Amino acid sequence: MLKIKRLSQLQTKTLIKLVCMTTLGVAICTIIAVGFTSVLFWRESGDAFRKAMTAAILLPIVLATPLFIFASLKLLQISQLNRALRIAASHDGMTGLLNRQAFYDRADEMIQETPGASGCVLLLTMPTSSRISTTTMDMRPATRPFD
Numbered sequence: 001m002l003k004i005k006r007l008s009q010l011q012t013k014t015l016i017k018l019v020c021m022t023t024l025g026v027a028i029c030t031i032i033a034v035g036f037t038s039v040l041f042w043r044e045s046g047d048a049f050r051k052a053m054t055a056a057i058l059l060p061i062v063l064a065t066p067l068f069i070f071a072s073l074k075l076l077q078i079s080q081l082n083r084a085l086r087i088a089a090s091h092d093g094m095t096g097l098l099n100r101q102a103f104y105d106r107a108d109e110m111i112q113e114t115p116g117a118s119g120c121v122l123l124l125t126m127p128t129s130s131r132i133s134t135t136t137m138d139m140r141p142a143t144r145p146f147d
Helices: 012-041 046-090 100-113 129-142
Strands: none
Touching: 012 046, 046 100
């Protein structure tokens, strides 16, 4: 099972990305709130305008910061899960080797990267693998739970 990295386990580059996304999101929310408030309250008295602008600055900072941190962490988790899904889709679960389609895709990439080069590929099929899997499946009920 895939383990999601904790905040303390993230790389510096990822943490910088997280901080930048959060800071940019909060700054955009604050700019929109200040602009909207200044349009609505520009004719009000100095005290009312000052209170409205204070609220327009503080509320986005207080409310948007945790929201953007949460959203950024969820995006990081999604990217980790997508990476694990790509690996699971392209590798054999028992051996960890590339599956057939991934092998063909990788071979096509290598051929396109080196035009004019020659080479040879040897493909082996293991006819006993189904027998081994069947034997393993038949032995499972006979084993103890901690084996």
